[in-house]
Amino acid sequence: MEFENQTELYYIIVGFPYPLELRFPLFFFFFLIYLLTVLGNLLILLAVGFEPRLHRPMYWFLCHLSFLDMTVSSVVVPKVIAGFISGGRVITFGGCIAQLFFFHFLGCTECFLYTVMAYDRFLAICKPLHYGTLMNRKVCLCLSFGTWFGGSLHSMIQTSLTFHLPYGCGNQVGYIFCDIPAVLKLACADTSLNEMTTFVDIGFLAITCFCLILTSYVYIISAILRIRSAEGRRRAFSTCAAHITVVVTYYVPLVFIYLRPDSRDPLDGVVAVFYTTVTPLLNPVIYTLRNKEMKSALKKLVGRQSRRRRKEGRRRKVMLRFTCTQELGHFGTSL
Template sequence: MRNHTLVDEFILLGIPQTEGLETVLFVIFLFIYSFTLFGNLLIFIAIISSSTLHTPMYFFLGLLSIFDMSFPSVTCPKMLLYLSGHSHTISYKGCVAQLFFYNFLGSSEGCLYSVMSYDRFVAICHPLRYMLIMKLGVCVSLVMVAGLVGCLHATILTSLTFKLIYCGPNHVDYFFCDIPEVLPLACTDSFLARKVSSINVGFLALMLLFSVCVSYVHIGIAILRIHSAEGRQKAFSTCSAHLTAILCAYGPVIIIYLQGTPNPLLGTVVQILNNIVSPMLNSLIYSLRNKEVKRSLKRVFHSVVLAVRK
């Protein structure tokens, strides 16, 4: 691949149809990105520092916070750099790395959502055997499988994309190296790469969404069988934050697939929502809707204030 590649860098043209708005976008995205890192870091620290949160549910939530800090970090720093007036160029290897980690972290986080759905299914449908089923070894194994699926998915897509020869135009009409924008720049036929990438992404997304739906159908049935309103409310509250996060993650993607004709502007908005806004919302969702996380966050803030006063 390296012997035949003539292009050694790509030029990211940025977010389509936003000429003249660079300064405004820089301020907005810098705030969102900073809030995302800060919010998810606080949740992670709260989970680590509180012994009452050392359960499978919060083990997965802590990993989700790591993903939500890592995923926007693949694209956002470079985007902020050129929005602030610096170079739009990205090296060939940098483009390869960006595409790989974007797909690796995105698909691994999707798998983690499915794992968290299964965790909630076990907690609601088999409460007496929950800690027996969701042992630490099982939790770690599920996370490892999610990571392996994400790595395999990203490796296939990245290999298909960059085994092609890039010898001509190097202007990527987007704000990061995404497959649909990179493949048209190839000097060789990219039909196979397009087809396999589309099928791979679509199949994985559908399978993950299907697994989430199956878990929540069983959870819904179990909740309806609970006789007391208080019991139903308590059971639903343990799933509401996770379900809201899933809707934020999959909702924009579903909108894209349901539209009649492709709309580039809508597609860009959805990408920005998935890349930058959704990771920020997760920290808000889990901190505002979860009493135990809020209590732990208050203890963290209290400890920080005491340390500063000393």
């Protein structure tokens, strides 16, 4: 009965403070970022799908990252955009549960995926002769499935621990979306155990994944420095630079938000905006600007679409001329 009463609750997502006259500029700004995020990551998916040369483990994992960036942004940003028009973001209790679950599901999956991508680069650079055997199709499928399964398991645990508490003592989420630290403040019970569990769980996962990534790159950098050719070293560093950059943009906000128990810092909201809005846009930009193969595939994809549009235009012109000729012939016959 208690849960049935809670399902009737609704929350108001306060978001971040801004002057009222900036409401429409902020709406267009966030809408543009979201649109570019979806289009940028979708282009990566299409480029890898249409280019046979990119059907390799590195780009297979990159496709998963692009899909995660699109979906994690879609969980949060549309609600933020709607708030600039309506003036408040109302969400039901069930909607809040769903938003928290999918955000942590996708975010944790992305954390595991960065670790897998570092392992892939480690095998490619440190064990190039055995790379095809160690990172075959079956291994890629198992690793990618493992990241999604691990993310879902983590999210189910965190969501169930958060929402088994009684709620109804407040309805204003002082954040841009329903996240664990903000939702726990609205519980009608002691949340110290939940806060400690969240800190230990997320902290353990983040530190473990980060240490594995760091270990991989210690071996990678050591192997790169042993390459005699300057061009070979440059290409190896260029391959890994994009991954290192996105790892940094992922882990810095993660540490700032979740690994500081009892934080009341208003900067948390600003960091959350960066984490959920800007980071998913940066990933496709970083990977396309620093990767010649990806840039070449994108150019080929754009060229293919342009040629298709030109062919379609020519076909329509031919059909139009044919139709006009038939009509004129019919008109001349009737005369």
